[in-house]
Amino acid sequence: xxxxxxxxxxxxxxxxxxxxxxxxxxxxxxxxxxxxxxxxxxxxxxxxxxxxxxxxxxxxxxxxxxxxxxxxxxxxxxxxxxxxxxxxxxxxxxxxxxxxxxxxxxxxxxxxxxxxxxxxxxxxxxxxxxxxxxxxxxxxxxxxxxxxxxxxxxxxxxxxxxxxxxxxxxxxxxxxxxxxxxxxxxxxxxxxxxxxxxxxxxxxxx
Amino acid sequence: xxxxxxxxxxxxxxxxxxxxxxxxxxxxxxxxxxxxxxxxxxxxxxxxxxxxxxxxxxxxxxxxxxxxxxxxxxx
Numbered sequence: 001x002x003x004x005x006x007x008x009x010x011x012x013x014x015x016x017x018x019x020x021x022x023x024x025x026x027x028x029x030x031x032x033x034x035x036x037x038x039x040x041x042x043x044x045x046x047x048x049x050x051x052x053x054x055x056x057x058x059x060x061x062x063x064x065x066x067x068x069x070x071x072x073x074x075x076x077x078x079x080x081x082x083x084x085x086x087x088x089x090x091x092x093x094x095x096x097x098x099x100x101x102x103x104x105x106x107x108x109x110x111x112x113x114x115x116x117x118x119x120x121x122x123x124x125x126x127x128x129x130x131x132x133x134x135x136x137x138x139x140x141x142x143x144x145x146x147x148x149x150x151x152x153x154x155x156x157x158x159x160x161x162x163x164x165x166x167x168x169x170x171x172x173x174x175x176x177x178x179x180x181x182x183x184x185x186x187x188x189x190x191x192x193x194x195x196x197x198x199x200x201x202x203x204x205x206x
Numbered sequence: 207x208x209x210x211x212x213x214x215x216x217x218x219x220x221x222x223x224x225x226x227x228x229x230x231x232x233x234x235x236x237x238x239x240x241x242x243x244x245x246x247x248x249x250x251x252x253x254x255x256x257x258x259x260x261x262x263x264x265x266x267x268x269x270x271x272x273x274x275x276x277x278x279x280x281x
Contacts, residue, residue, distance in 0.1 A: 014217055015217070018214055018215075018216075018217050019214045021214075022214035022215070028214060028215040028216065028217060028218060029217050029218070030217070030218040030219075030220050030228070031217055031218070031219055031220065032220055032225050032269045032270040033219065033220070033221075033225075033269075041278065042269075042274070042278060043268070043269040043274045043275050043276070043278055044269055045225075045266060045267055045268065045269035045270050045275075047228070047266075047267065047270075049217075049218040050218075058228070058231050058232075059218075059220065059224070059228045059231075059270075060228050060231065060232045060267060074263065076263060076266035076267065077266065078266050078268075078269060078275045078276075096275070096276065097266055097275060097276075098266075099262060099263045099266055101259075101263060112259060112260075115259050115263070117259070117262055119262070119275075119276075121275070121276035125258075125262075132259055134259075149259075150258065
């Protein structure tokens with residue numbers, strides 16, 4: 001998303017994501033650095049904030065999703081504020097990497113079952129956005145035994161909103177605070193549409 | 207299209223001191239090493255013995271500790 005200055009570009013980017021998260025989890029986002037000290041071409045990190053109603057929680061802990069599967073969702077992004085030209089400027093925010101992880105209770109604590117990864121600047125690992133299927137899902141399978149969870153299954157580059165829509169539509173996750181499902185999906189769909197309208201970098205494949 | 211929703215809580219902006227604590231907490235929780243150890247090993251490329259998915263996930267928190275994920279210099 002664009003802005004007249006770094007701060008506006010930053011807010012135009014982060015506020016919709018924060019709203020999207022709050023649709024499905026009782027939480028908010030945490031961002032590295034102060035809002036008054038935003039620099040261009042420097043990494044900023046985004047993750048989930050500590051829950052104010054849970055003193056044992058900390059920043060970066062996965063949030064709890066409502067639904068029968070007792071899922072948790074870990075959210076990470078690394079972003080840059082950059083100068084841009086035309087309607088995408090004079091400043092815009094670029095996502096450089098993300099990690100969206102679903103964790104399920106395996107009986108021995110929550111373990112990763114799905115992980116959506118992307119790092120535009122990766123060295124030594126695939127550049128393309130990809131999915132890992134966690135070992136709790138595939139253990140015992142004779143197909144790529146012991147290594148299936150390490151495969152980098154190609155996906156498109158995903159918005160947080162797309163991941164949340166997947167959780168609601170296919171993993172029975174429910175909106176928070178009794179919000180209407182259709183209303184929340186409209187919000188997420190709009191956020192994903194804006195993401196796809198403004199996103200540029202998609203990285204090279206392999 | 208205007209969609210009415212409850213106003214979400216504001217984004218939390220984290221200073222450098224808390225930021226280092228965040229990286230340390232998650233590095234210990236996910237990988238069993240301190241944040242400082244993670245930074246040292248990440249910079250030297252010495253993380254091959256740790257679970258790849260968890261390493262990547264923790265690495266995205268490096269900017270909280272004032273470190274670049276991909277070698278950029280602070281402007």
